[in-house]
Amino acid sequence: MNQPFLQKDLGEHWRTVNPEVIEPYEEQFWDAVDLMDQAPAKAERIFKKIIRACGDAHMDAILHLGLLFNDRNKSIEGNALIIKAWHIAKEALPADFIIGYDQILWSHMDNRPLLRVFQAYAVELFKAKDYERAEGALDFLLRVNPADNQGIRYLMLECLLWREEYLKILKLEEEYEGDYSADFLYGKALALLQLDKTEEAISQLAIAKSAFPHVAAEFAKAVHEFPFDEFEQSYIFEGVFPLGSKQEAFHYWSKTRKFWEKDGRLETLLKMNVL
Template identity: 30%
Template sequence: MPKKLLRPAIDREALDAAQEIAFDAMEAATPAKRKQLARKALSLSPFCSDGYLVLGEEASDPAGRIDLFSKAVEVGRAALDPDLAAEGQGQLWMFIEARPYMRALHSLAVALGEAGMVGDAIPHCELLLRLNEGDNQGIRYILMDFLLMAGRDADAQALWSRFAEDDFAAWTWSAVLLGYRAKAPDLQARLKRARTSNSHVEAYLTGGRKLPKDLPPYYSPGEPSEAISYAFDARKAWSSTPGALEWLRGPTPKRPKRRDDDAMSAMVAGDPERIDRAVLALLLLGLHGDGRVWKSHDWGTLDRLHDKGWITDPVGKAKSVVMTDDGLKAATDAFNALFGPTEG
């Protein structure tokens, strides 16, 4: 295996100094400071791939990001001795000199995918998996989403089989979508394994829980943070698969109208908004488990709470519903307003 991957003509001392400044740029507190340090790094060495990487991350438009990430890939590749890099293929991540190039390829693939250019992003991901067979960068998760979005199910299945023992949510839930598309006989077993891996994914995929605007800064396996990260990236593949989300939600039988519904409506009059707030507040008293609340209240009110996005659909055999993040906040506010301590 090669010990050094840089071309002999590269000024190693200048590149090392530029790399240290690029690392400082990545950790700088403001966009202006990050860009300033990135440009300083590039002034020391035009082969500082991470300098272009930082500038790309700060670009405001997709085209600008793609151009700068492409430049980062270009100079990162140019800094490496092609013969030595070929010798280290498969374990290239083990060599520090190659990591800027591989980071640039990763960022370029993500930027292309975000711009809707999935077909252009896939080859970069496939190249990274050839260069780094152990996949230290987690490229397989990105590639899986891209393959599913592109309808390349056979390639997605081959990729999944390569890392079949992976128990992260992104892998187990991708296996469910693949199984649904292929009408796999073990679909229910896949679903069971996925739910065991992370039981929160279902609610975020089907709309039972609202996805936040921004991704969590990090995630933990089995936790809502992991479910959010997966659903955020995989929702396009799921929503573009006819019937997949409806199947995941399960049957939703219509609620039969009760004989006393009309009579109760006539007897009980009031402001629906105030009633909704009161019932939402009372639901907190039965809060248990993963945001679940007992649905032992008027059906009409529960339907309105669902329409407002505060609880999951009350129609079904379950005796409880899940309160959404927005619903939990609204319920807390209503409870404090109605039943909080009074000033005395």
């Protein structure tokens, strides 16, 4: 078979089986991944070489060439490749795969290309503001890999905010109740507020403010500027800022302020000194 497929291992977990043709190219593939930022033209040549040799067998190379094109503002070519990789990943699912019961765990190294493809597809749907389909794609990932090693729940939370699915936000928070992040602590308060559970929202904001005071301080500012002097770029990885930092607070404010401001209660919360 010239495409990846899923089969059950001895532990009854699904594992991706990749065609043998990709094995000689794995070192070159990871070299190309490392070159994507500093030498994108060279990375592109390597990805294309691997795809010519392996075809649909190497969906990770197809995916990363698509991501590279998108980074270089070639979104038509990039999205076409991401969708192609997604079709390959989707075809890898067997007919008897039951979503919500069967799992594709990140802990199986061979599953990671497949899960990366499904994640990239969901991200592109989100970026295109197709929030309904993005929610479905993100939900699929959370069902098949509930440990969520990819951080899918954070994008899901934002997606649900756009869709005004506040009860689903509370359900998501219950599923990941150990998540002690600004997104979840403040996100739960925002959902409660939108559901007119004001007292519960204020109590939740007190918890959130105690854990992440810089977020509350950012909302209270009259002028918002990214604090470049706090941490150097080397401390920031793929848009994830140091936990509890002012940079993280600014990032949270910038992506959620529209939701906090839309019903006019932000000023009231600030006057109450709970935000």
